[in-house]
Amino acid sequence: MTLLENWIGNPRLKVAVAVLCALGVGGFAGCRQQIKLWELPPEEIETTLFLIGDAGEPDPRQVGPPLDSLTAQAAAAPERSVIVFLGDNIYPAGIPAEGAAEWADARRRVEAQVRAVPPGAQGIFLPGNHDWSNSGPFGLYAIRLQEQFIASLARGRGVRLLPGNGCPGPVSTDFGRLRLVSLDTQWWLHSFIVRDSVSNCPVNTMAAVTDALRAQVRPSGDARIVIVAAHHPLITGGEHGSYCGVTGPFRRFGGRSQDIMSSGNRTMRDSLRSAFAGRPPLAFVAGHDHSLQVLRGGDEVDYLLVSGAGAPAKVSCAVRLRESYYVSGRSAGFMRLDIMKGKGVLLRVFRYPGRSTGALVYSRWLEPR
Amino acid sequence: MSARPLYLDRQRQLLRALHFFVAAAALYAPALARGQTPTSLPVLAAEATPIGALPPVALPMPASRDHNYWGTRLQVGQRRERGLEDLLAVAAGVDYQVRGGSIFGVTAGYQWRQNCQSTNGDCGHTLYGARARFNLITGGPTIAGVLGDDGATSTLGTELGFGFAPDVNDAQNACTLDVGLPLSIAMLERLHLVTFLTPGVVWDLDCSAGDTKPQRSYFMGFGIGLQQLGFRGLDVNIGVQRMFRGATGVQFGVTVSWIRLP
Numbered sequence: 001m002t003l004l005e006n007w008i009g010n011p012r013l014k015v016a017v018a019v020l021c022a023l024g025v026g027g028f029a030g031c032r033q034q035i036k037l038w039e040l041p042p043e044e045i046e047t048t049l050f051l052i053g054d055a056g057e058p059d060p061r062q063v064g065p066p067l068d069s070l071t072a073q074a075a076a077a078p079e080r081s082v083i084v085f086l087g088d089n090i091y092p093a094g095i096p097a098e099g100a101a102e103w104a105d106a107r108r109r110v111e112a113q114v115r116a117v118p119p120g121a122q123g124i125f126l127p128g129n130h131d132w133s134n135s136g137p138f139g140l141y142a143i144r145l146q147e148q149f150i151a152s153l154a155r156g157r158g159v160r161l162l163p164g165n166g167c168p169g170p171v172s173t174d175f176g177r178l179r180l181v182s183l184d185t186q187w188w189l190h191s192f193i194v195r196d197s198v199s200n201c202p203v204n205t206m207a208a209v210t211d212a213l214r215a216q217v218r219p220s221g222d223a224r225i226v227i228v229a230a231h232h233p234l235i236t237g238g239e240h241g242s243y244c245g246v247t248g249p250f251r252r253f254g255g256r257s258q259d260i261m262s263s264g265n266r267t268m269r270d271s272l273r274s275a276f277a278g279r280p281p282l283a284f285v286a287g288h289d290h291s292l293q294v295l296r297g298g299d300e301v302d303y304l305l306v307s308g309a310g311a312p313a314k315v316s317c318a319v320r321l322r323e324s325y326y327v328s329g330r331s332a333g334f335m336r337l338d339i340m341k342g343k344g345v346l347l348r349v350f351r352y353p354g355r356s357t358g359a360l361v362y363s364r365w366l367e368p369r
Numbered sequence: 370m371s372a373r374p375l376y377l378d379r380q381r382q383l384l385r386a387l388h389f390f391v392a393a394a395a396l397y398a399p400a401l402a403r404g405q406t407p408t409s410l411p412v413l414a415a416e417a418t419p420i421g422a423l424p425p426v427a428l429p430m431p432a433s434r435d436h437n438y439w440g441t442r443l444q445v446g447q448r449r450e451r452g453l454e455d456l457l458a459v460a461a462g463v464d465y466q467v468r469g470g471s472i473f474g475v476t477a478g479y480q481w482r483q484n485c486q487s488t489n490g491d492c493g494h495t496l497y498g499a500r501a502r503f504n505l506i507t508g509g510p511t512i513a514g515v516l517g518d519d520g521a522t523s524t525l526g527t528e529l530g531f532g533f534a535p536d537v538n539d540a541q542n543a544c545t546l547d548v549g550l551p552l553s554i555a556m557l558e559r560l561h562l563v564t565f566l567t568p569g570v571v572w573d574l575d576c577s578a579g580d581t582k583p584q585r586s587y588f589m590g591f592g593i594g595l596q597q598l599g600f601r602g603l604d605v606n607i608g609v610q611r612m613f614r615g616a617t618g619v620q621f622g623v624t625v626s627w628i629r630l631p
Contacts, residue, residue: 244507320509323432
């Protein structure tokens with residue numbers, strides 16, 4: 001009898017193989033995430049926050065998903081909808097100097113996003129590293145130009161760039177019991193000029209920004225929800241986290257400030273986290289990596305959301321981390337947070353192309369009802 | 370308010386899972402068939418040290434780059450079909466995962482011959498090991514496309530291990546050095562199912578004599594595990610390993626590991 005026959009005939013190994021198969025098949029059958037389609041009574045929703053990032057590469061021919069889908073959802077109840085564009089609103093290098101060949105195309109890119117904010121809804125654009133002239137020396141001026149662009153395209157509607165004027169923030173905006181704190185994290189990482197004689201920022205040192213943030217994430221009132229929005233994530237399983245592809249493990253040696261592993265990025269994240277200590281915000285939302293990720297935040301913040309898949313042409317890889325609740329790494333999409341009156345915050349993740357049952361691919365109560 | 374759960378593409382996923390496991394089994398079966406009839410009873414160095422005495426384990430699950438993680442591990446392994454006596458080993462280990470990626474660990478345990486008739490006390494021995502596992506490439510899109518799972522993650526790594534076991538055969542010490550190229554594929558969301566292959570080569574030495582030429586053996590491990598089993602840091606792996614050398618039989622075992630998350 002051959003070893004294989006012995007092996008197959010062995011009753012204990014048969015049991016072992018059965019366990020292996022049961023685990024494998026059972027895992028597939030029972031452990032896959034089940035999507036819950038929560039039907040929220042519209043009158044109980046106080047604010048709906050849409051999170052879309054890195055949307056600065058829209059199709060020049062047509063508005064496709066996810067922008068058009070986001071617009072359709074926001075248009076259903078524009079008076080309570082806030083759309084947050086999480087930076088990198090204009091690829092590849094923000095608004096160029098007037099007269100440059102890329103000027104008209106840059107305008108086209110941001111215009112597509114401003115138009116995605118339906119009348120009556122509010123839009124908040126955060127700056128990203130590409131908006132800062134792709135981390136270049138023209139960055140501060142590119143941000144100011146983008147702010148002017150957005151203001152002119154908005155035509156008096158509630159659409160603006162925050163923080164403005166190349167300032168680091170934080171800037172707090174209250175929507176009912178939601179406090180949205182906007183940060184310009186590229187200000188922390190930029191290697192060129194970040195202020196000049198016309199900046200007039202309320203705070204303009206890293207320590208002062210951290211102190212201001214510490215104060216703003218502690219609003220009075222127990223029912224308040226604090227969400228901090230910025231371009232750079234605190235944790236990511238994407239390329240900027242030194243994952244994905246052959247070059248991933250070696251990016252840490254490159255010292256690129258845009259990557260999680262760099263010392264400058266680490267300093268920024270440590271400072272932000274220190275501001276959250278003792279009063280964790282409900283979520284820190286960001287883009288930067290072109291994927292959709294829902295992560296466990298830890299002691300300083302309850303949830304970390306990465307919603308940087310706003311442009312189908314830019315979507316990229318993301319891997320599942322031990323902190324991950326949900327990961328989608330090769331599809332465009334956005335996230336939606338419904339802040340309920342009284343108590344309850346529901347997160348929903350929409351992805352395009354969706355599954356056979358639709359674009360909703362993940363939902364979770366970040367604050368239980 | 371009402372909730373309506375949807376069971377998405379269950380049959381399609383099930384079929385893919387079955388195909389995957391059939392393919393993995395087909396890969397492993399020829400290796401078993403090539404096993405040879407036992408020719409010697411002494412425990413080889415490669416069988417006595419952690420690389421051969423303990424079951425293979427999946428590469429560590431990636432985690433946040435912000436933290437280093439301490440973990441502990443319990444392993445039980447049985448080497449069967451090697452001749453007269455099966456070998457049973459239990460071990461415990463401590464692991465240190467550096468910034469959510471590579472992992473360094475030490476192991477200590479005990480291995481004994483089952484149904485041993487010896488009266489001179491050489492039925493068992495302690496074993497020790499140190500192992501570094503480096504995650505080289507962690508990605509997912511291609512695997513995710515094949516498996517139809519958004520979050521499927523593949524990790525290709527390399528590992529380097531050193532093992533030592535004193536008084537294995539007639540007071541001879543055993544030492545091994547091994548190099549591997551493990552591959553892990555993790556899928557599913559709520560509970561992560563990981564499938565792994567651990568091919569490698571091990572050199573075994575007689576540490577006592579010092580004049581013996583190192584002997585090289587190739588090995589292949591295969592297994593599946595469940596990561597984040599109820600707790601975010603708890604993993605359970607079941608693995609089998611075949612060493613392509615004489616009467617070394619088949620290794621089968623279970624590893625339970627726990628990583629402390631901040």
